[in-house]
Amino acid sequence: MQIEDIKSPVDYLIYSKNEIHGYSRAIGKLFDLSTSYISDAEKAYKEGKKVIWSRTNGWEVPLAYSCGIIPVAFSEMGRLSDFETMRIGEEYYQFPPETCSMVKCTVGQWHKRKSKSINRILGAGVACEPFNLALELMKQAGYDVHTVDVIYRAPGMKGDELENLVEFFIRQIYDTVEWLTGSRKIDEDKLKQEIQRKNQLISKVRKILELRIGNPFYMRSLPAIFLLTGLNAGYFGKPEEYEKVLDLLIEELENAPVNEEDLKRVIPLVWVGNAGQEFGVFEVIDQADGALLGFRGYPFNICREDIPPVEALARHVLGNQDAGASVYVQQVLEKEAQKVNARGLILYGYLGCSYSTIAREMWGDHFRKQGIPSINLEGTFQIGPPSGQILTRIKAFTEMLA
Template sequence: MSDVIERRSSGIPGDTTGFHQAVHSPGLAALDEIAATYSLENIHQLAEAGRQVIWGGRSWESPLVFACDTIPVAHDQLWATDSRRSEATAEDHFQVPGEFCSMIKAMIGRLHADRDRHIKKVLHFGSGCEPVNAVFELARRDGYDIHTIETVSAFTPEEKRPHAVAFLVRELHRVAVWLTGRPADEDRVAEEIRRKNSVIRKVKHLVELRAVHPFYVSASRTRQIFMGSMHGYGDLDAFGAALDLLIGELEALEPLPLPPSYIPLVIAGGVGNQRILDAIEESHGVIVGWVMNGTYEYREDVPPLESLAHYVLDAQGRGDLGEAVGASVSYRRTLVEEAVRRTGARGIVSASLIGCPYASMMQQLERDHFKQIGVPLIAIDTDVHREPPTEEQITRIKAFMEMLA
C-alpha cells in the first residue's frame, strides 16, 4: 500500500501520532471517473441520442425511474454551471426578488434557458417546498412535461396507515405509465431496490471506516459519495465498484489515534462549497458524523412499490430527506442529536441555503435546541454558486474551531 497511502505527522510539536492520507487511491480515481460521466452536458448528449432523461427522480424514487429505462438528473445539475447567469434570468425575466433563495433562482433560470433542449420531463413530489412547486409551474409554461406525485403524509408510526401506502403505490404506477405507457414492472423495480440497497450498505460501511481514518477520504469527497448514494451517478454498478475499491483501501489501513488537538464534529445538511469543508479540516476539525439524505435502506420484505411508499412515509417520520418528502422542519435536530451522541462530537456545523424559508426555520430550531443542551453549533448559510466562500464565512469557521479548542 506504499503507493496508495502515507502516514502524515499531525504537525503538532511533540506529538508522535499521525494519520493516513491518500496519495494515490484507485477507489477515489474510480469515483472521479464515474462522477465525470454525470455532467449536465454528457446527460444532454444522451438525451439527444434518444435516451429518456428526466429532471428529478434521483432520490427515493430512483429504483422505479431506473426500472423504467430512464436516467434521472439531480436538480443540483441545474446550477452546476452558469448559475449566476441563471440567477440573473430569474431576477430579470421572472422578477424573482434578489434576496430570494439562490437555488430557486438558478433552477427557474436554467430551465428557461434550456427550454428548447431535449430534457423536457420533470418529476417531483407534491409536498416539496412551495417555491419549487412554483418553479415547475412556470416551467410548464415553457413547454416542460411536469408530473407530480401527489402527496400523503405520516409524521408518526400511527399515521402510516395502509390506505396511505396504497395511495402512494397508485401514484407510483402513474409515474411508470407516464414514463413508459404501462404499469410498473415490479420485478425490475425489486431488482433496482436490491441494487440500491447494496450501494447504501457500502456507503454506510465506508463512512464507518472513514470515522477511523477521517483524513484518508476528505470531507468534500465524502459529500460526493453521499450524493452518489442517491443516484449512483447514473450507473449504480460502476459506483458500487468504486466503493468496493475504496473500502478495500480503508480496511487495509492500520488504526492510528487522532492527534488530541483534532476536534470531532457533526455536519447537518449539505455544505455544497468545498472550500468551507476544507477550512474546517484545516482548522483541525474532524467530521465524524453526517446527517445527510438517503442513507437508509429500503424494505425488501414487501412488494417493491410498497417498499418505496414505506420509504417516503418513514423518511417523513424521522426527518430524513427534508422538504423533498415533506418532512417536518423540526425533525432533523433529532437525527443530529443522535449523531452527536453516537460519535462523541464536540460541535455541530448546521448548513442551509440563504433565503430558503424551510432551512432557515430548521436552523433556528437547531440553534435553540442545542444551546439548551449545551452542544456548540455554528450555522453556515451558503448559496449554490461555485465561488469561494467569503472571508467572513472562513473567519467564522476558524473562530468556532478556536472556541472548541
C-alpha cells in the same frame, strides 16, 4: 494546482483530487463521476437513451431505473450555475432577488437547456413553494413536468393515518409510472432488483462512513459529501461504476494505515445541510483538523425486501428523515452526534430559504441544551467563492472546538 490558484468549485474538486487525495484512486474516481455526471447524462440523452431530470428523495431513483430510464438529479445541474444563470431566474422569470439561489439557478439552467437537452422533469410538491412555482414555470416554458402531491408525515403520525398516507403515496407512484412509461404497469421484478441494488449501495456507503470514523483524515470532508451525493443523486447516472468506487474505497480504507496522532487531534463534526457550492467551507474545516463524520443525510433506513416493492418504496420514504416534519431529521442527528462523538454541528442552508432557517434554529437550540454547540451558516448555491464572513466564522468555530 495550489490552494491560492482556486477560483471556482471545479478548481476545488481538481485540487482535492490531485493535491489532497492524490494517494487514493477511489476518491479520484468519485470526483470524476461527479464532474462528468451532467454532461454524460446529456450525452446519453442525445444518443437516444431515456433520461429525465428528477428529484431524488429515495423512491424516484429505483423506480426510474426499473423503467429503463436514467434519473438525473436536477440539483446537480443547478450546481453548475454562475451569477449570470441566476440572473435569468430574476430577470426573465421575475423571481424576487430574495428567493433562494437554488431555485433561481435551477430555473436558469433549465432555461438555457430548453429544446436542447433532457426535456422531462419529475418534481414533487413536497419541496417548497418557490420550487413548485419553478416547476409550473417550466411547464409553461415547454417542459413535460410531472409532480407528485405533497408527501408530508406530521410528527407522531402513525396507525390508520399513516396507512392512509402510504396508500395515497402508492397511488402517486402508479401515476408517476404512467407518466414515465405510458402505462400503469410496474415490472415488480425489476423494481425489486433496483431496491436490492439501492440497499446494497446503502450498506456499502454506511461501511465507508464507519471506516472513516477510525481513519478520519483519509477521506476529507469534500469527497465525503460527494459520497452521499452519489447515493442520493441517482448514483451519478452510472450505478455500476459508482458501486465499483464504493468497493475500491472500502478496500483502501480497510488497508490504509491509521495515524494515532490523527485520532488525538481530530475534531468530529456533524454536517447538517446539503453540499452547497462553497467548497472553501470544507477546506477551512479540514485545515482546522475538523472532520465531517456525521451527516444529516446518513442512510439509516433501507427499503424493505419482504413486502411488495411499490409498498416498500412508499414506506421507505415515509420512514426516513425527509418524511416531512423536522423532528425526523433531529432524531437522525442525535444518533449521528452520538455515533461520531461529535464536538459540534455545522448547520448549513441557502440564503433565502425560510424553511430550513426555522428548522436550523430548532436543531441548534435542541443540541445547545444537550451541550453540543453548533454554527448556523447561510450560503449560496451558485458558483462563486464563499463569503469571507462564512470562512471566518467557520474557522473561529472549529478553532473554538479544538
